[in-house]
Amino acid sequence: MKPFEYLEPTTVSEACALLKKGGGEARVFAGGALMTILMKEGLLEPKTLINIKRISGLKGIDFHPQEGLAIGALVTHHELETSGIVKEKLPILCAVEKDVANIRVRSMATVGGNLASGEPLTDLPQVFIALDARIKIASSSGERVMPLEDLYVDYYQTRLAGDEIVTQVIVPPVPERTGIEYIRFSSSSVVDKPCVGVATRISLGPQRLCQTVRIVLGCVGPTPLRAKKAEALVAGKPLDPKLAEEAGAVATGECSPVSDLRGSERYKRAVVGVLVRRALAQAYESASRS
């Protein structure tokens, strides 16, 4: 690994100022689970590494009845997995985290780092997008809030400017009679990165009609993506097995998987169809039960 200057700011504004000063040569370092690997491989060679772990304001999970869950960027995957408040308010997040990588990565890697890395083969972004999550971003000139869905541009490319840091994820409260489902499919070992991950959310209106529908596909394109045609097909209707099957078929045409060691392009499309069908059916059933 190439030597670098190492800094440990203790406030967000100090960190943003250091990033700005570093031009394109400085990088934010949080958990470091992905960064250290990229640096060891020589894929990233920052001149300055800005470790934000000493910034206490980026830690912790809060819940406000109106705002929803506010998850600090430095919260680790394992903290999210075992958080009492998350278990109570959004248990789906704890369930998703159980299968993320392995316990060492979950103990070290952070939620903010996971979202900001732009890594396409991961789980959390599609689940958060299905929940209409927003992220809070700080820069040397202030703060802004953006739907997570808008963060992603391409493989490892986000809309974060050079001096910006993700500080928080905000997950708004889910309406009554909502079902959320995430199905992660690994084509090799369970601790491997997912081959395909599909998140669905259905919020019911009167007569058990699907009022709000989210179908978010992960690992099958440069960014997590919403299958908007499939969502539109289901919206306003009651879900039955035939409609779930049709939505799955539509979703297979809305993604752009690449062939790799986790499966061919054709195979992944087929998996998308099956997972969308199953995840919609399960979300609808749990929405109807609640």
Next chain:
Amino acid sequence: MKKSIHFRVNGIDTAIEVETHQMLLQVVRESLGLTGAKFACGIQVCGTCTLLLNGKPVSGCSVLAVDADGSDVLTVEGLAKDGQLHPLQEAFMEFGALQCGYCTPGFLLTAKALLDENPHPSEEEIRSYLAGNFCRCGCYQEIMRAIQKVAGR
């Protein structure tokens, strides 16, 4: 760039100067002489380099040593107390939960972290927590029995 770090390793206050780009595993093995944790995959997949950082398992091969400044580090050498092996170590011997032993320090520390967090895990919980530690000799059944014994199951 060099930096001085202060941390507790197996309960002993330790101050050492490291390069900022050095990994914790390298410092623990080469500077401190604690060679229990092993290097293998280098990408946080296999678990042979597991160390406990503030009680949580991490891959020593992928943690910057400077990032451990101020932390508590436990290596397999710190498991035994006053010449008494840890119950997990006793159980691993009793059930023959190893052959070549390369992965064993990682399994012991991961199992310790699990039992500290959840003293009586189910078989499913043990499997899930240890899914990221590989034993290429294939002693998984024996490892499972050893951990279950200590977990009182």
